[in-house]
Amino acid sequence: MPKRSRMSRALVRRETTAGYLFLLPSLFFFITFVLVPMFICIYTSFFDSNMGKDTQDVFIGFNNYKELLGDEIFLGALKNTLIIVVVSVPTVCIFSLWVASAIYDMKPALTSIYRVIFYLPVVTGSVAVTVVWKWMFNNYYGIFNYLSQGVGLTNQNINWLGDARYALWCIILILFTTSVGQPIVLYVSALGNVDQTLVEAAEVDGATNTQVFWKIKWPQIMPTTLYILVITTINSFQCFALIQLLTSGGPNHSTDTIMYYIYYTAFKLYRYGYGNAMGVVLMILIAILSAVQFRLGKSKS
Amino acid sequence: MRSQKSMAYRVIAMILVVILALLFLFPLYWIVTGSFKTGKEINSTTPVWWPSEWTLTNYETLMSKQTANLFDLSIPFSQYFTKDGEAIVFLSGPEVPAAIRWLLNTVWMAVAAMLLTCATAAMAGYALAKKRFVGRGLIFTLIVCAMALPKQVILIPLIREMSSLKLYNTISAVIYPIVGWPFGVFLIKQFAEGIPGEILESARIDGAGEFRTFTKIAFPMIKPGVGALAIFTFISAWNDYFMQLIMLTSTRNLTISLGIAKMQAENSTNFGLIMAGAAFAAVPIIIVFVIFQKYFTRGITMGAVKG
Numbered sequence: 001m002p003k004r005s006r007m008s009r010a011l012v013r014r015e016t017t018a019g020y021l022f023l024l025p026s027l028f029f030f031i032t033f034v035l036v037p038m039f040i041c042i043y044t045s046f047f048d049s050n051m052g053k054d055t056q057d058v059f060i061g062f063n064n065y066k067e068l069l070g071d072e073i074f075l076g077a078l079k080n081t082l083i084i085v086v087v088s089v090p091t092v093c094i095f096s097l098w099v100a101s102a103i104y105d106m107k108p109a110l111t112s113i114y115r116v117i118f119y120l121p122v123v124t125g126s127v128a129v130t131v132v133w134k135w136m137f138n139n140y141y142g143i144f145n146y147l148s149q150g151v152g153l154t155n156q157n158i159n160w161l162g163d164a165r166y167a168l169w170c171i172i173l174i175l176f177t178t179s180v181g182q183p184i185v186l187y188v189s190a191l192g193n194v195d196q197t198l199v200e201a202a203e204v205d206g207a208t209n210t211q212v213f214w215k216i217k218w219p220q221i222m223p224t225t226l227y228i229l230v231i232t233t234i235n236s237f238q239c240f241a242l243i244q245l246l247t248s249g250g251p252n253h254s255t256d257t258i259m260y261y262i263y264y265t266a267f268k269l270y271r272y273g274y275g276n277a278m279g280v281v282l283m284i285l286i287a288i289l290s291a292v293q294f295r296l297g298k299s300k301s
Numbered sequence: 302m303r304s305q306k307s308m309a310y311r312v313i314a315m316i317l318v319v320i321l322a323l324l325f326l327f328p329l330y331w332i333v334t335g336s337f338k339t340g341k342e343i344n345s346t347t348p349v350w351w352p353s354e355w356t357l358t359n360y361e362t363l364m365s366k367q368t369a370n371l372f373d374l375s376i377p378f379s380q381y382f383t384k385d386g387e388a389i390v391f392l393s394g395p396e397v398p399a400a401i402r403w404l405l406n407t408v409w410m411a412v413a414a415m416l417l418t419c420a421t422a423a424m425a426g427y428a429l430a431k432k433r434f435v436g437r438g439l440i441f442t443l444i445v446c447a448m449a450l451p452k453q454v455i456l457i458p459l460i461r462e463m464s465s466l467k468l469y470n471t472i473s474a475v476i477y478p479i480v481g482w483p484f485g486v487f488l489i490k491q492f493a494e495g496i497p498g499e500i501l502e503s504a505r506i507d508g509a510g511e512f513r514t515f516t517k518i519a520f521p522m523i524k525p526g527v528g529a530l531a532i533f534t535f536i537s538a539w540n541d542y543f544m545q546l547i548m549l550t551s552t553r554n555l556t557i558s559l560g561i562a563k564m565q566a567e568n569s570t571n572f573g574l575i576m577a578g579a580a581f582a583a584v585p586i587i588i589v590f591v592i593f594q595k596y597f598t599r600g601i602t603m604g605a606v607k608g
Contacts, residue, residue: 012433018511019432023440026425029417029481033459034447037478040458099321102314116594117322120329123590125540127558128579131565132328135335135572143331143348177325182601189602209307227605238451241542245562259453259543266457267547279454290449 041276049273057273064277074278077256080168084257085236087172088179092232093225096180100187101213115188119181126178126241133174134246137161161247164254171242171255179235183228190224191217229293237286258282332583335576336360343573359577366564366574367399369553380467388471399552400581403560407539410472410556414479414538419527421480426489426526427519431501441490444483452482453543460547474548475556479538485530492526493519525603532593532600539586557582 045064047057068074103114121129136143137160145157160166194217202212240259243249249256249264256264258278266275335343339356342349371394379389429441459478463469468477496519504514520527545559555563561578568574590597 014511015432016434019428019434019437021511022424022428022432022515026421026486027440029421029477030444030447030483030486031481033462033478033481034455034483035443037455037458037462038447038450040462041454044458099318102318112594112598114318114322115598116591117325119590119597120325120587122540123536123587124329124583125558125586126542127562127565128332128583129328131561131575131579132332132335134565135576136328136331138572141344141346141572146346146348177328185598185601186605189598224605234451238453240453244546245565259451262454262457263543263547272457272461275457276454279457283450283454286451287449 041279044273045277045280047273049276050270060273064274065281067274068277068281073253073256074258074261076253077258077261080255081237081239081257081259083168084172084175084239085233088175088236089229089232092176092179092183093228095176096183096228097187097225099180100184100191103184104188104191111188115185118184121178122181127245129178130174130242130245133170134161137170137246162251164251167247167251167255171239171246174242174246175236175239179232183232186224186228187221190221194220226293230290233289233293234286237282237289329583329587332576332579335572336580338573338576340571340573343576359573360581362571362574363400363564363577363581364398367552368396369399369402370394371397371402372405373553386467399555400557400560400578402553403555403557404581404585406472406554407556407558410475411535411538413472414476415531415534417476417480418482418485418534419531422485422489422530423520423523423527424515425486426491427493427496427515427523429486429490430493431496431498431519444486447483448487456544456547463548469548470550470554472549472554475541475544476538478544479534479541485534488530488533489523489526492523496522525599528596529600529603532597536597 044057046059046061048060048063049057099114099118103111106114135141139145139157139159139162142160144160145154148154148158149156158166160170198216199212202216207215238259239257240263243255243257243260244263247255249260253261259282262275262278262282265271265278334350334352336359337355337357338349338352339354339358342352372392373390373394374392375388375390377388380386383389429437455478459474460469463474468474500518501514504518509517540558542558542562545556546562549555549559561575561582564578565575
C-alpha cells in the first residue's frame with residue numbers, strides 16, 4: 001500500500017467527492033431505471049399481481065414458479081427459444097466468418113460496399129424488415145409461394161406464417177438476415193488485424209490455406225468469435241419484434257418465444273406477477289449461458 | 302496445383318458473395334419498389350419485378366391517414382401539478398401528417414438518448430477508471446452483473462414505475478432506461494484506463510479543478526470511445542421497438558417504427574401503404590448510415606474490442 005500512504009487525507013476526501021460527483025448522473029439513471037425495476041421484477045414474481053388500481057397484490061410464494069413448470073405454453077415457448085438459439089447461433093457464426101473471409105482482402109472500397117450491404121437489414125430496423133417479409137411470405141400475394149411453385153417444390157399455396165410446420169423456420173430465416181451484420185463487420189476487422197508476418201512465415205514453410213486458417217488465423221480471432229457467440233445468443237433469446245409483428249405467437253402458440261410469452265402474459269392476460277416470474281427464469285438462463293460461454297472461451301485461449 | 306485450386310475457390314466464393322449480397326438487398330428493393338406500385342400490381346399473384354407505372358398513391362394515403370401537431374412543447378414537470386397528470390402544452394406546431402411527427406419523435410428520442418448517455422457515461426467511466434474511492438468495486442460489480450441480464454425483463458416493472466412517475470406515454474419514458482443501461486459506463490471505463498495517471502496528477506499539481514481536468518484532459522483522450530458509444534446508442538435507441546411498444550400509446554407520441562407497426566395491424570392487407578410506411582421509416586436512417594458508414598464500422602468494432 002505505498003501509494004495509499006502517500007495520499008493525504010484531504011486528497012482522499014477530494015478523490016471520493018469527485019468520484020461520486022462524476023458518477024452521480026449515471027448512477028441516478030442506472031439505479032432508478034435499471035436496478036429498481038430489476039428488483040421489482042424479482043419481488044413481484046412472488047405475488048399474484050395484476051397491477052389493477054383497486055386490487056391488492058397477494059403474496060403466493062413460489063406458486064408462480066410452480067405454475068410455470070406445468071404450463072405447457074411456457075414449456076413450448078422455452079423449447080422454441082432454445083431451437084432458435086441452437087439453430088441461429090452456429091449458422092450466424094459460420095456464415096459471417098465465411099463471408100468476412102471472402103470479402104476482407106478485397107479492395108477497401110469493395111469490402112466497404114459488401115459490409116454496408118450485409119449490415120443494411122440491421123439499420124433498416126426490425127419493423128420495416130418484418131413488414132416486407134410478411135408480404136413476401138403472404139399466402140396469396142407473396143413471392144415465396146410464386147418461387148416455390150415455379151421451381152416445382154409445391155403445387156399449392158402454402159400459408160407459411162400460418163402453418164405451425166413452417167412458421168418458426170420463417171422467423172429463424174428473418175432473424176438470421178438481421179443478425180449477421182454485426183458479426184461480419186467484427187470478423188472483417190479481426191481478420192484484417194491478424195499478424196501478417198506469421199501468415200507469411202507459414203506460407204514460406206509450405207502451409208496450405210486451410211492450415212494457415214486453422215493454425216494461425218483462427219486462434220487470433222478467437223476473442224472475436226467468443227464475443228459474437230455471446231451477443232448472438234443474447235439477441236436470439238430476446239427475439240420479440242419479429243414474433244409480435246409476424247405471427248403474434250400463432251398459430252396456436254406454436255411460435256411463442258419466452259420473450260413474446262412474457263409480453264402476452266403481462267399485456268394480454270394482465271398477469272404481471274406470472275410474467276415477471278418468467279422474466280426471472282429468463283435472466284437465470286441467460287446468466288448461466290453467458291457464464292458457460294465465457295468459461296469455454298477462457299479455457300480454450 | 303495449390304494455387305490453381307485456390308484460384309477456382311476464389312472465383313466461386315466471389316460469385317456466391319455477389320448472389321448473397323443481392324439476396325440481402327432484395328427486401329429493401331422490394332420495400333422501395335413496392336411503395337410505388339399500384340394496388341393491382343401489389344396484389345398480383347405473379348410478382349411484378351419492376352413497377353410498370355410509378356404511383357404516389359401509397360405515399361398520399363400514408364400522409365393523409367392521420368395528422369398530428371408537428372411538435373408540442375410543454376412546461377417541464379407540469380404533469381405533477383395538473384389534475385389529469387398531463388403536461389401543460391404552451392406551444393404546438395402546425396398540423397402535419399402524423400408520419401412526419403413520428404419521424405421527428407424518433408430523431409429526438411435517439412439523439413437525446415445518445416447525448417445523455419454519452420455525457421453521463423463519459424463522466425462515470427472516467428471516475429470508475431481513474432478515481433480511488435470507497436464503494437468503487439461494488440458499483441463496478443453491480444454494473445457488470447446488470448449488463449449480463451436481458452434488458453427486456455425490466456420492461457414490465459418499468460411500466461408501473463413510469464406511471465407513478467407520470468412519465469408513461471412520453472418519449473422520456475423510452476429515453477431514460479436507455480441512458481440507465483450500464484454498457485456505456487463499462488465501455489468508457491475500458492477506454493479511460495488508458496489515460497496515464499501522471500498527466501492527471503500534473504494537471505492537479507498545476508491547480509486545475511476536477512471538472513476542468515476532466516473536460517480538458519481526460520475527455521479528449523476518451524473521445525474515440527465516446528464516438529463509438531454515440532453510434533451504438535443511436536442505433537439501439539432507434540431500433541428498440543419493444544420499449545417503444547409498451548411505453549408509447551397516443552398517436553402524437555409514437556415513433557416511426559411503432560407508427561408503421563400500428564398501421565400494419567390496422568391495414569394488414571394494404572401492402573402498398575405498408576411498404577410506403579416502411580420506406581419512409583427506413584430510408585432516412587439508411588442514408589445517415591451510408592454517409593457515416595466509416596464511423597459506424599469503427600464504432601461497432603471498437604465497442605466490441607474494448608467491451
